[in-house]
Amino acid sequence: MSVEQRLAEKRPTGVSVISLVQRGLQSDPETSPRSTWNSKTARQWWGNEVLMHRVSGSGFSERWLRPQTPLGRRAVGLTAASFLLFVAFFGFVASGQRGGESFFSNLWLSATILPAAGLAIAGGAVGLTAAIKHAERSLGVLVAIVFGTSVLLFVSGELVFPH
Numbered sequence: 001m002s003v004e005q006r007l008a009e010k011r012p013t014g015v016s017v018i019s020l021v022q023r024g025l026q027s028d029p030e031t032s033p034r035s036t037w038n039s040k041t042a043r044q045w046w047g048n049e050v051l052m053h054r055v056s057g058s059g060f061s062e063r064w065l066r067p068q069t070p071l072g073r074r075a076v077g078l079t080a081a082s083f084l085l086f087v088a089f090f091g092f093v094a095s096g097q098r099g100g101e102s103f104f105s106n107l108w109l110s111a112t113i114l115p116a117a118g119l120a121i122a123g124g125a126v127g128l129t130a131a132i133k134h135a136e137r138s139l140g141v142l143v144a145i146v147f148g149t150s151v152l153l154f155v156s157g158e159l160v161f162p163h
Contacts, residue, residue, distance in 0.1 A: 067138045071130035076140040078123030079147055085116035117151050124148015 067073045089112040097108055104110045127144035130136040 064137065065139055067130070067136055067140050069130055069134040069136050071126055071134055072136040072138055072141045075123050075127035075130055075144040076138075078119050078126060079140075079144040082116050082119035082123055082147070082151075085112050085119065089113045089116060117155055120148050120151035121155070122148070124152065 067076055089109060092108050092112065097106055099106050099109055123144045124147060127136075127141045127148065130141055131145065
């Protein structure tokens with residue numbers, strides 16, 4: 001029997017497992033209004049695996065820090081690769097490399113900045129897809145969306161209004 005089926009069968013209306021664990025005491029509407037509940041009686045009522053399933057799945061680091069879906073992990077990976085290429089680009093600029101008359105005058109600079117921008121935009125698009133389609137809400141996916149959108153706005157501004 002699945003966890004959801006056990007919850008649907010045994011849980012009285014108006015009482016949740018989380019509220020029982022957080023408060024420690026709760027009246028059982030089926031027996032007597034004066035009876036008190038603690039985590040031991042909650043385990044007896046709903047079963048230990050149901051209680052642990054409901055409580056352990058709500059951790060902060062599990063849900064909000066790391067992506068939970070393959071698309072979310074892919075978005076974070078694309079953004080990390082883009083960030084590394086941006087670091088390499090600025091390292092080349094700091095070492096004395098300069099651009100020329102056209103975009104491809106200096107191959108070291110153009111070979112790092114072009115894939116970096118493409119990966120950032122792709123990471124933002126994949127992150128947005130993960131957030132909309134799979135309800136991914138991790139911090140890494142949010143960073144990927146914001147970073148990809150920023151790069152997209154910058155690149156489109158450079159294309160529309162070149163200097």
